Amino acid sequence: MIDLRSDTVTRPTDAMRRAMASAEVGDDVYGEDPTVRRLEEEVAALLGKEAALFVPSGTMANQLALALHAQRGEEILVGENAHVLLYESGAAAGTSGVQLTPMPGGGLFDAYTLAPRIRPPAFYYAKQAAVAVENTHNHAGGRVFPQADLVELADLAKLRGLGVHLDGARLWNASVATGLSVATLAAPADTVSVCFSKGLGAPIGSAVAFPASRRDEALRLRRRMGGAMRQAGLLAAAALYALEHHRDDLHADHRRARRLAEGLAEAGFGCDPALVETNIVPFDVDRPAEAFLAEARELGVWLGAIGPERIRAVTHRDLDDDALDAALRALATLARE
Ligand SMILES: Cc1ncc(COP(=O)(O)O)c(C=O)c1O
CATH class of the missing domain: 3.40.640.10 (Type I PLP-dependent aspartate aminotransferase-like (Major domain))
Structure with a gap:
Protein backbone atom coordinates (compact mmCIF):
# COMPACT_ATOMS: atom_id res chain seq x y z
CA MET A 1 0.00 0.00 0.00
CA HIS A 246 14.57 15.88 9.44
CA ARG A 247 13.51 19.51 9.07
CA ASP A 248 15.29 20.05 5.76
CA ASP A 249 13.68 16.93 4.30
CA LEU A 250 10.34 18.77 4.29
CA HIS A 251 11.54 20.48 1.08
CA ALA A 252 11.33 17.06 -0.62
CA ASP A 253 7.80 16.49 0.73
CA HIS A 254 6.71 19.84 -0.72
CA ARG A 255 8.35 19.13 -4.08
CA ARG A 256 6.56 15.77 -4.26
CA ALA A 257 3.24 17.37 -3.29
CA ARG A 258 3.54 19.83 -6.18
CA ARG A 259 4.36 16.99 -8.54
CA LEU A 260 1.40 15.02 -7.29
CA ALA A 261 -0.89 18.04 -7.74
CA GLU A 262 0.33 18.60 -11.29
CA GLY A 263 -0.12 14.91 -12.14
CA LEU A 264 -3.64 14.85 -10.67
CA ALA A 265 -4.60 18.00 -12.60
CA GLU A 266 -3.20 16.53 -15.83
CA ALA A 267 -5.16 13.33 -15.23
CA GLY A 268 -8.38 15.38 -15.07
CA PHE A 269 -9.07 15.70 -11.36
CA GLY A 270 -10.19 19.03 -9.89
CA CYS A 271 -6.86 20.09 -8.45
CA ASP A 272 -5.10 23.48 -8.57
CA PRO A 273 -1.34 23.00 -8.21
CA ALA A 274 -0.93 26.74 -7.55
CA LEU A 275 -2.75 26.28 -4.25
CA VAL A 276 -0.44 23.49 -3.08
CA GLU A 277 2.09 25.31 -0.92
CA THR A 278 3.29 22.53 1.38
CA ASN A 279 2.71 18.76 1.70
CA ILE A 280 -1.09 18.49 1.50
CA VAL A 281 -2.87 18.01 -1.85
CA PRO A 282 -6.67 18.39 -1.86
CA PHE A 283 -8.52 17.38 -5.01
CA ASP A 284 -12.10 16.93 -6.23
CA VAL A 285 -13.50 13.77 -7.75
CA ASP A 286 -16.66 13.05 -9.73
CA ARG A 287 -18.20 10.54 -7.32
CA PRO A 288 -18.81 10.15 -3.59
CA ALA A 289 -15.51 10.39 -1.74
CA GLU A 290 -16.03 7.10 0.10
CA ALA A 291 -16.51 5.25 -3.21
CA PHE A 292 -13.37 6.85 -4.64
CA LEU A 293 -11.35 5.95 -1.54
CA ALA A 294 -12.44 2.33 -1.85
CA GLU A 295 -11.48 2.20 -5.55
CA ALA A 296 -8.10 3.79 -4.86
CA ARG A 297 -7.51 1.34 -2.06
CA GLU A 298 -8.19 -1.56 -4.41
CA LEU A 299 -5.34 -0.16 -6.55
CA GLY A 300 -3.01 0.07 -3.55
CA VAL A 301 -3.35 3.77 -2.74
CA TRP A 302 -4.59 4.94 0.65
CA LEU A 303 -6.18 8.42 0.74
CA GLY A 304 -8.49 10.42 3.04
CA ALA A 305 -11.79 12.28 2.46
CA ILE A 306 -12.26 15.93 3.46
CA GLY A 307 -15.60 16.59 1.79
CA PRO A 308 -18.47 14.76 0.07
CA GLU A 309 -16.47 14.63 -3.20
CA ARG A 310 -13.17 16.00 -1.96
CA ILE A 311 -10.07 13.92 -1.28
CA ARG A 312 -6.78 14.65 0.43
CA ALA A 313 -3.35 13.22 -0.30
CA VAL A 314 -0.39 14.01 1.95
CA THR A 315 3.28 13.53 1.12
CA HIS A 316 5.71 12.49 3.85
CA ARG A 317 9.20 11.18 4.49
CA ASP A 318 8.26 7.51 4.10
CA LEU A 319 7.25 8.14 0.48
CA ASP A 320 9.84 8.24 -2.32
CA ASP A 321 9.61 9.31 -5.98
CA ASP A 322 8.92 5.75 -7.18
CA ALA A 323 5.98 5.37 -4.78
CA LEU A 324 4.67 8.76 -5.85
CA ASP A 325 4.83 7.79 -9.55
CA ALA A 326 3.11 4.49 -8.85
CA ALA A 327 0.35 6.28 -6.90
CA LEU A 328 -0.14 8.78 -9.75
CA ARG A 329 -0.34 6.02 -12.36
CA ALA A 330 -2.95 4.19 -10.29
CA LEU A 331 -5.03 7.30 -9.55
CA ALA A 332 -4.95 8.41 -13.21
CA THR A 333 -6.94 5.27 -14.10
CA LEU A 334 -9.72 6.52 -11.81
CA ALA A 335 -9.94 9.95 -13.43
CA ARG A 336 -12.95 11.07 -15.42
CA GLU A 337 -12.94 9.38 -18.83
C1 LIG B 1 -3.34 21.43 12.41
C2 LIG B 1 -3.34 20.33 13.41
N1 LIG B 1 -3.37 20.63 14.71
C3 LIG B 1 -3.38 19.68 15.65
C4 LIG B 1 -3.34 18.35 15.32
C5 LIG B 1 -3.45 17.30 16.41
O1 LIG B 1 -2.34 16.50 16.54
P1 LIG B 1 -2.48 15.07 17.26
O2 LIG B 1 -3.03 14.14 16.26
O3 LIG B 1 -1.06 14.78 17.68
O4 LIG B 1 -3.36 15.24 18.45
C6 LIG B 1 -3.31 17.97 13.96
C7 LIG B 1 -3.28 16.54 13.57
O5 LIG B 1 -3.27 16.18 12.42
C8 LIG B 1 -3.32 18.99 12.99
O6 LIG B 1 -3.32 18.71 11.68
Whole structure:
Protein backbone atom coordinates (compact mmCIF):
# COMPACT_ATOMS: atom_id res chain seq x y z
CA MET A 1 0.00 0.00 0.00
CA ILE A 2 1.12 3.56 -0.74
CA ASP A 3 -0.14 5.49 2.26
CA LEU A 4 -1.04 9.09 1.42
CA ARG A 5 -3.58 9.54 4.23
CA SER A 6 -1.39 11.72 6.42
CA ASP A 7 2.17 12.68 7.33
CA THR A 8 1.47 11.08 10.71
CA VAL A 9 1.94 7.58 9.25
CA THR A 10 5.75 7.83 9.17
CA ARG A 11 7.76 5.30 11.19
CA PRO A 12 10.85 6.11 13.26
CA THR A 13 14.11 5.39 11.41
CA ASP A 14 16.80 3.10 12.81
CA ALA A 15 18.93 6.11 13.71
CA MET A 16 16.00 7.71 15.52
CA ARG A 17 15.33 4.46 17.40
CA ARG A 18 19.00 4.37 18.46
CA ALA A 19 18.73 7.96 19.73
CA MET A 20 15.64 6.93 21.70
CA ALA A 21 17.30 3.83 23.14
CA SER A 22 20.32 5.75 24.39
CA ALA A 23 18.37 8.72 25.82
CA GLU A 24 19.19 9.81 29.34
CA VAL A 25 15.91 9.73 31.30
CA GLY A 26 14.40 10.58 34.67
CA ASP A 27 10.95 11.05 36.19
CA ASP A 28 9.55 14.04 34.31
CA VAL A 29 6.60 14.45 36.69
CA TYR A 30 9.32 15.42 39.21
CA GLY A 31 10.92 17.55 36.47
CA GLU A 32 13.91 15.20 36.45
CA ASP A 33 14.14 14.07 32.83
CA PRO A 34 17.17 15.80 31.28
CA THR A 35 16.20 14.92 27.70
CA VAL A 36 12.69 16.37 28.10
CA ARG A 37 14.21 19.49 29.66
CA ARG A 38 16.62 19.82 26.73
CA LEU A 39 13.78 19.46 24.21
CA GLU A 40 11.60 22.01 26.03
CA GLU A 41 14.45 24.53 26.16
CA GLU A 42 15.34 23.96 22.52
CA VAL A 43 11.73 24.33 21.35
CA ALA A 44 11.18 27.49 23.40
CA ALA A 45 14.37 28.98 21.93
CA LEU A 46 13.47 27.94 18.37
CA LEU A 47 10.02 29.52 18.71
CA GLY A 48 11.38 32.62 20.44
CA LYS A 49 9.18 31.99 23.49
CA GLU A 50 10.10 31.94 27.18
CA ALA A 51 8.90 28.45 28.07
CA ALA A 52 7.60 25.23 26.55
CA LEU A 53 6.24 21.91 27.76
CA PHE A 54 6.46 18.52 26.08
CA VAL A 55 3.03 16.86 25.70
CA PRO A 56 1.88 13.59 24.10
CA SER A 57 -0.19 15.06 21.27
CA GLY A 58 -0.97 18.13 19.20
CA THR A 59 -4.51 17.99 20.51
CA MET A 60 -3.28 18.29 24.08
CA ALA A 61 -0.87 21.08 23.14
CA ASN A 62 -3.73 23.05 21.57
CA GLN A 63 -6.24 22.39 24.30
CA LEU A 64 -3.76 23.26 27.01
CA ALA A 65 -3.05 26.56 25.26
CA LEU A 66 -6.75 27.35 24.79
CA ALA A 67 -7.32 26.68 28.50
CA LEU A 68 -4.48 29.09 29.32
CA HIS A 69 -6.31 31.76 27.32
CA ALA A 70 -9.95 31.19 28.32
CA GLN A 71 -11.92 30.29 31.43
CA ARG A 72 -15.09 28.17 31.37
CA GLY A 73 -17.89 30.02 29.52
CA GLU A 74 -15.51 32.28 27.62
CA GLU A 75 -15.08 32.43 23.86
CA ILE A 76 -12.20 31.96 21.44
CA LEU A 77 -12.51 33.07 17.81
CA VAL A 78 -11.08 30.54 15.35
CA GLY A 79 -10.70 30.19 11.59
CA GLU A 80 -13.27 28.13 9.73
CA ASN A 81 -12.54 24.37 9.79
CA ALA A 82 -9.81 24.85 12.41
CA HIS A 83 -8.35 21.64 13.81
CA VAL A 84 -9.25 22.78 17.36
CA LEU A 85 -12.87 23.08 16.24
CA LEU A 86 -13.37 20.11 13.91
CA TYR A 87 -10.97 17.39 14.90
CA GLU A 88 -10.34 17.51 18.64
CA SER A 89 -13.44 15.60 19.75
CA GLY A 90 -15.14 18.70 21.13
CA ALA A 91 -12.39 19.08 23.77
CA ALA A 92 -12.66 22.85 24.12
CA ALA A 93 -16.37 22.58 24.94
CA GLY A 94 -16.30 19.19 26.64
CA THR A 95 -13.14 19.46 28.71
CA SER A 96 -12.55 23.17 29.25
CA GLY A 97 -16.07 24.59 28.71
CA VAL A 98 -14.73 27.07 26.16
CA GLN A 99 -16.89 28.22 23.26
CA LEU A 100 -15.15 28.24 19.89
CA THR A 101 -16.68 30.58 17.31
CA PRO A 102 -15.58 30.09 13.70
CA MET A 103 -15.01 32.95 11.29
CA PRO A 104 -15.57 32.70 7.53
CA GLY A 105 -12.81 32.48 4.93
CA GLY A 106 -11.95 28.78 4.72
CA GLY A 107 -9.54 28.92 7.66
CA LEU A 108 -7.31 31.80 6.66
CA PHE A 109 -8.62 35.21 7.70
CA ASP A 110 -7.41 38.75 8.27
CA ALA A 111 -7.95 41.74 10.54
CA TYR A 112 -10.90 42.91 8.41
CA THR A 113 -12.70 39.64 9.08
CA LEU A 114 -11.79 39.70 12.75
CA ALA A 115 -12.56 43.34 13.56
CA PRO A 116 -16.39 43.26 13.32
CA ARG A 117 -16.48 40.03 15.34
CA ILE A 118 -14.80 41.53 18.38
CA ARG A 119 -17.71 42.66 20.52
CA PRO A 120 -17.87 45.40 23.12
CA PRO A 121 -18.01 44.01 26.67
CA ALA A 122 -21.56 43.28 27.86
CA PHE A 123 -22.81 40.84 30.49
CA TYR A 124 -25.02 39.01 27.99
CA TYR A 125 -22.12 38.17 25.64
CA ALA A 126 -19.64 35.38 26.24
CA LYS A 127 -16.40 37.07 27.26
CA GLN A 128 -14.01 36.92 24.33
CA ALA A 129 -10.60 35.72 25.43
CA ALA A 130 -8.48 34.95 22.37
CA VAL A 131 -8.12 34.32 18.66
CA ALA A 132 -6.63 31.08 17.32
CA VAL A 133 -4.97 30.63 13.94
CA GLU A 134 -3.54 27.52 12.24
CA ASN A 135 -0.32 27.49 10.19
CA THR A 136 -0.17 25.57 7.97
CA HIS A 137 -3.92 25.11 7.73
CA ASN A 138 -4.71 21.43 7.55
CA HIS A 139 -8.29 21.49 6.24
CA ALA A 140 -7.49 24.30 3.80
CA GLY A 141 -4.97 21.97 2.14
CA GLY A 142 -1.73 22.82 3.93
CA ARG A 143 -2.05 26.52 3.09
CA VAL A 144 0.41 28.89 4.72
CA PHE A 145 -1.23 31.57 6.88
CA PRO A 146 -0.06 34.86 5.28
CA GLN A 147 2.37 36.37 7.78
CA ALA A 148 1.34 39.98 7.10
CA ASP A 149 -2.29 39.04 7.92
CA LEU A 150 -1.21 37.31 11.11
CA VAL A 151 0.84 40.31 12.25
CA GLU A 152 -2.07 42.65 11.57
CA LEU A 153 -4.75 40.55 13.20
CA ALA A 154 -2.54 39.87 16.24
CA ASP A 155 -1.99 43.62 16.65
CA LEU A 156 -5.74 44.13 16.55
CA ALA A 157 -6.34 41.27 19.00
CA LYS A 158 -3.83 42.69 21.47
CA LEU A 159 -5.32 46.17 21.15
CA ARG A 160 -8.72 44.70 22.05
CA GLY A 161 -7.35 42.66 24.95
CA LEU A 162 -7.46 39.26 23.25
CA GLY A 163 -4.72 36.64 23.36
CA VAL A 164 -3.44 34.85 20.24
CA HIS A 165 -2.88 31.12 19.90
CA LEU A 166 -1.07 29.61 16.93
CA ASP A 167 -1.74 25.94 16.12
CA GLY A 168 1.62 25.25 14.52
CA ALA A 169 1.32 21.47 14.19
CA ARG A 170 2.99 21.98 10.79
CA LEU A 171 4.78 25.27 11.48
CA TRP A 172 7.97 23.50 10.31
CA ASN A 173 6.36 23.16 6.86
CA ALA A 174 5.32 26.81 6.85
CA SER A 175 8.90 27.78 7.65
CA VAL A 176 10.32 25.68 4.83
CA ALA A 177 7.70 27.00 2.38
CA THR A 178 8.23 30.68 3.22
CA GLY A 179 11.90 30.75 4.17
CA LEU A 180 10.88 32.51 7.40
CA SER A 181 12.16 31.14 10.71
CA VAL A 182 9.68 29.44 13.02
CA ALA A 183 10.46 32.21 15.54
CA THR A 184 9.35 34.86 13.03
CA LEU A 185 6.21 32.88 12.21
CA ALA A 186 5.44 32.44 15.92
CA ALA A 187 6.28 36.00 16.98
CA PRO A 188 2.71 37.43 16.77
CA ALA A 189 1.29 34.65 19.00
CA ASP A 190 1.30 34.36 22.79
CA THR A 191 1.01 30.58 22.75
CA VAL A 192 2.14 28.14 20.09
CA SER A 193 1.72 24.39 19.61
CA VAL A 194 4.07 22.35 17.43
CA CYS A 195 4.15 18.65 16.54
CA PHE A 196 7.12 16.32 16.06
CA SER A 197 4.93 13.39 15.00
CA LYS A 198 3.85 14.70 11.59
CA GLY A 199 6.26 15.61 8.77
CA LEU A 200 9.26 15.48 11.11
CA GLY A 201 8.74 11.74 11.54
CA ALA A 202 8.90 11.26 15.33
CA PRO A 203 6.53 8.57 16.60
CA ILE A 204 4.88 10.60 19.37
CA GLY A 205 5.02 14.09 20.79
CA SER A 206 4.18 17.76 20.58
CA ALA A 207 5.08 20.88 22.54
CA VAL A 208 3.24 23.97 23.67
CA ALA A 209 5.05 27.27 24.20
CA PHE A 210 3.88 30.19 26.39
CA PRO A 211 5.18 33.05 28.55
CA ALA A 212 7.27 31.94 31.57
CA SER A 213 4.73 33.53 33.93
CA ARG A 214 2.19 30.85 32.87
CA ARG A 215 4.44 27.85 33.52
CA ASP A 216 2.86 26.76 36.83
CA GLU A 217 -0.62 26.92 35.33
CA ALA A 218 0.56 25.05 32.23
CA LEU A 219 2.08 22.33 34.41
CA ARG A 220 -1.21 21.99 36.31
CA LEU A 221 -3.26 21.83 33.10
CA ARG A 222 -0.95 19.22 31.58
CA ARG A 223 -1.29 17.08 34.69
CA ARG A 224 -5.06 17.55 34.74
CA MET A 225 -5.29 16.50 31.09
CA GLY A 226 -3.29 13.36 31.81
CA GLY A 227 -0.23 14.52 29.90
CA ALA A 228 2.37 14.47 32.68
CA MET A 229 4.63 11.56 31.69
CA ARG A 230 7.42 9.76 33.55
CA GLN A 231 10.57 8.68 31.61
CA ALA A 232 9.39 10.65 28.59
CA GLY A 233 12.99 11.34 27.55
CA LEU A 234 12.68 8.28 25.31
CA LEU A 235 10.12 10.20 23.27
CA ALA A 236 11.79 13.60 23.63
CA ALA A 237 14.96 12.04 22.16
CA ALA A 238 13.03 11.15 19.00
CA ALA A 239 11.75 14.73 18.79
CA LEU A 240 15.24 16.16 19.27
CA TYR A 241 16.57 13.81 16.60
CA ALA A 242 13.79 14.86 14.21
CA LEU A 243 14.43 18.56 14.80
CA GLU A 244 18.10 18.13 14.09
CA HIS A 245 17.97 15.74 11.13
CA HIS A 246 14.57 15.88 9.44
CA ARG A 247 13.51 19.51 9.07
CA ASP A 248 15.29 20.05 5.76
CA ASP A 249 13.68 16.93 4.30
CA LEU A 250 10.34 18.77 4.29
CA HIS A 251 11.54 20.48 1.08
CA ALA A 252 11.33 17.06 -0.62
CA ASP A 253 7.80 16.49 0.73
CA HIS A 254 6.71 19.84 -0.72
CA ARG A 255 8.35 19.13 -4.08
CA ARG A 256 6.56 15.77 -4.26
CA ALA A 257 3.24 17.37 -3.29
CA ARG A 258 3.54 19.83 -6.18
CA ARG A 259 4.36 16.99 -8.54
CA LEU A 260 1.40 15.02 -7.29
CA ALA A 261 -0.89 18.04 -7.74
CA GLU A 262 0.33 18.60 -11.29
CA GLY A 263 -0.12 14.91 -12.14
CA LEU A 264 -3.64 14.85 -10.67
CA ALA A 265 -4.60 18.00 -12.60
CA GLU A 266 -3.20 16.53 -15.83
CA ALA A 267 -5.16 13.33 -15.23
CA GLY A 268 -8.38 15.38 -15.07
CA PHE A 269 -9.07 15.70 -11.36
CA GLY A 270 -10.19 19.03 -9.89
CA CYS A 271 -6.86 20.09 -8.45
CA ASP A 272 -5.10 23.48 -8.57
CA PRO A 273 -1.34 23.00 -8.21
CA ALA A 274 -0.93 26.74 -7.55
CA LEU A 275 -2.75 26.28 -4.25
CA VAL A 276 -0.44 23.49 -3.08
CA GLU A 277 2.09 25.31 -0.92
CA THR A 278 3.29 22.53 1.38
CA ASN A 279 2.71 18.76 1.70
CA ILE A 280 -1.09 18.49 1.50
CA VAL A 281 -2.87 18.01 -1.85
CA PRO A 282 -6.67 18.39 -1.86
CA PHE A 283 -8.52 17.38 -5.01
CA ASP A 284 -12.10 16.93 -6.23
CA VAL A 285 -13.50 13.77 -7.75
CA ASP A 286 -16.66 13.05 -9.73
CA ARG A 287 -18.20 10.54 -7.32
CA PRO A 288 -18.81 10.15 -3.59
CA ALA A 289 -15.51 10.39 -1.74
CA GLU A 290 -16.03 7.10 0.10
CA ALA A 291 -16.51 5.25 -3.21
CA PHE A 292 -13.37 6.85 -4.64
CA LEU A 293 -11.35 5.95 -1.54
CA ALA A 294 -12.44 2.33 -1.85
CA GLU A 295 -11.48 2.20 -5.55
CA ALA A 296 -8.10 3.79 -4.86
CA ARG A 297 -7.51 1.34 -2.06
CA GLU A 298 -8.19 -1.56 -4.41
CA LEU A 299 -5.34 -0.16 -6.55
CA GLY A 300 -3.01 0.07 -3.55
CA VAL A 301 -3.35 3.77 -2.74
CA TRP A 302 -4.59 4.94 0.65
CA LEU A 303 -6.18 8.42 0.74
CA GLY A 304 -8.49 10.42 3.04
CA ALA A 305 -11.79 12.28 2.46
CA ILE A 306 -12.26 15.93 3.46
CA GLY A 307 -15.60 16.59 1.79
CA PRO A 308 -18.47 14.76 0.07
CA GLU A 309 -16.47 14.63 -3.20
CA ARG A 310 -13.17 16.00 -1.96
CA ILE A 311 -10.07 13.92 -1.28
CA ARG A 312 -6.78 14.65 0.43
CA ALA A 313 -3.35 13.22 -0.30
CA VAL A 314 -0.39 14.01 1.95
CA THR A 315 3.28 13.53 1.12
CA HIS A 316 5.71 12.49 3.85
CA ARG A 317 9.20 11.18 4.49
CA ASP A 318 8.26 7.51 4.10
CA LEU A 319 7.25 8.14 0.48
CA ASP A 320 9.84 8.24 -2.32
CA ASP A 321 9.61 9.31 -5.98
CA ASP A 322 8.92 5.75 -7.18
CA ALA A 323 5.98 5.37 -4.78
CA LEU A 324 4.67 8.76 -5.85
CA ASP A 325 4.83 7.79 -9.55
CA ALA A 326 3.11 4.49 -8.85
CA ALA A 327 0.35 6.28 -6.90
CA LEU A 328 -0.14 8.78 -9.75
CA ARG A 329 -0.34 6.02 -12.36
CA ALA A 330 -2.95 4.19 -10.29
CA LEU A 331 -5.03 7.30 -9.55
CA ALA A 332 -4.95 8.41 -13.21
CA THR A 333 -6.94 5.27 -14.10
CA LEU A 334 -9.72 6.52 -11.81
CA ALA A 335 -9.94 9.95 -13.43
CA ARG A 336 -12.95 11.07 -15.42
CA GLU A 337 -12.94 9.38 -18.83
C1 LIG B 1 -3.34 21.43 12.41
C2 LIG B 1 -3.34 20.33 13.41
N1 LIG B 1 -3.37 20.63 14.71
C3 LIG B 1 -3.38 19.68 15.65
C4 LIG B 1 -3.34 18.35 15.32
C5 LIG B 1 -3.45 17.30 16.41
O1 LIG B 1 -2.34 16.50 16.54
P1 LIG B 1 -2.48 15.07 17.26
O2 LIG B 1 -3.03 14.14 16.26
O3 LIG B 1 -1.06 14.78 17.68
O4 LIG B 1 -3.36 15.24 18.45
C6 LIG B 1 -3.31 17.97 13.96
C7 LIG B 1 -3.28 16.54 13.57
O5 LIG B 1 -3.27 16.18 12.42
C8 LIG B 1 -3.32 18.99 12.99
O6 LIG B 1 -3.32 18.71 11.68
